[in-house]
Amino acid sequence: MSIPLSIKWEDGQLSILDQQKLPLVIHYLPLETLEDVYDAIITLKVRGAPAIGITAAYGLASAAQSYEVNSLEQFHQFLSRDALYLAESRPTAVNLAWALERLKASVQQSATVEEAKKHLLVEAMNIYEEDEASCRSIGEFSLSLLNDYTKVMTICNAGSIATAKYGTALAPFHLGSEQGKQFQVFACETRPVFQGARLTVWELQQSGVDVTLITDSMAAHTIGAKGIEAIIVGADRIAVNGDTANKIGTLNLALLAAAFQIPFYVAAPSSTFDLSIESGESIPIEERPSEEITHIAGKQVAPENTKVYNPAFDVTPGRLITAIITEKGIIYPEYTENISALIGTERGEK
Known part of the structure; x- marks a missing residue:
């Protein structure tokens, strides 16, 4: 049993686990x-906010x-053009724009074009390594709650x-399986x-986790x-107030958790927080093909x-979330104050 990986960077070649297959x-x-x-990214061969950000970072650097x-x-002009192009592929996942902006920032002090190219690759690798460490921390904090x-x-x-x-x-x-x-x-x-x-079912089976599949309508x-x-x-x-965009159907589960009086947790890295928006009303919701x-x-x-209405995400109000688990620690309500205190301080924002 082993944990599958979504992205590989080997000998200057970017490869992704084709999740369509x-x-x-x-x-x-x-x-x-x-x-x-x-x-x-747009066809969901790679998906998940962090993986999208990592793939875009490696793609732009490459x-x-x-x-x-x-x-x-001229180098900065080309870089900005290509970053904008990639940013338009999936607008809801904030990690995508975050990773691209981070790469652009990494070359601001580069003295030469060759130096800038090297800095981009190093920054993409840093984003990957930091995300792995971040996910492990999130897992440890989640285990403490569960x-x-x-x-x-x-x-x-x-x-x-x-x-x-x-x-x-x-x-x-995954960590629980490793730890017994x-x-x-x-x-x-x-x-x-x-x-x-x-x-999810395939991935957890690879890791030796006991998993049972249900339809969305069976949740209650x-x-x-x-x-x-x-x-x-x-x-x-x-958002700053804890409103959370996730795959369509998440709001249903949050409402059910409240009805059944069980905890509803959100797990996400600090890069998923968008401190520029006050509430979920400002989160763009991607609509996907009717097919x-x-x-x-x-x-x-x-x-x-x-006629089809096919939003890819819904927004769960912060008031329905028991706690938000990050690599920096566990955030409890009141979210507007506590998210800004933990995530804003880490980013140097007020």
């Missing part, structure tokens, strides 16, 4: 061009190695294949593209019938010309 085919897809990186420019000014619980529900995939390693919401299960603590995880299938069924019944003790989810963007709902495995299951 999972769980039937395990294939690492080489990304040769910036367009390959954009396509991998593309910059081929810039043929005569000045640093110490008395064994039956836990989750949705979507916030695991090792959505990050550098370990994951966020799935990190305690056994959980019974109930994974929602996560419509419309079944990221829970295809990815399962909480009561199976005695679910806690719910833990990941996040794509968290994700009207078709399953390429086969049409709805009538022709069916």
Whole structure:
């Protein structure tokens, strides 16, 4: 049993675990061009906010190695152009823009073009290594909260294949497996593209975790019938007041947790917090193609010309979240004050 990895950087080559092919085919897809990186992100070959940010960082750093420019000014222009291009691939996940801005900032003091190219690669590697360490910390903090619980529900995939390693919401299960603590995880299938069924179940099986698959509409019944003790989810963007954007269906689970009086935890790295927005009302919600709902495995299951509403995310109000677990520590309400105190201080923001 081993924890699968989402991203590989070997001998200057970026490859990603093609999550479109999972769980039937395990294939690492080489990304040769910036367009390959954009396509991998927008088509969900790579997904999960941290993994998207890491892939974009490596993709931008790799593309910059081929810039043929005569000045640093022109280099920065090309870099900004390509960063903007990648940033448009998935607007909800704040890690994407965060990673790209971090790479741009890393070359501000570079004295030459060659030095700037080296700095970009080093910064991309740093982002990867920091995310792995961050996920492990999140897992340790999560284990402390889940110490008395064994039956836990989750949705979507916030695991090792959505990050550098370990994951966020799935990190305690991977670490628990390593440390001999056994959980019974109930994974929602996560419509419309079944990221829970295809990815979370597969990933936890690889790590030796006891996992049971349910449909999204079974969550309420399962909480009561199976005695679910806690719910833990990941996040794509968290506002200053704790409002959290995550895969569509997360809000449903938060409301159920309140109804059943069980804790509802969000696990996310500090890079997922967007301190520029006061509430979830300012989080852009990506809408995806109607075929994700009207078709399953390429086969049409709805009538022709069916009108479809397909938001990829919903926003859970901070008031429904028991605690937010980060690599810096556990944040409890009142979120506006406590998020700013922990995350804002770390970033040097007020």
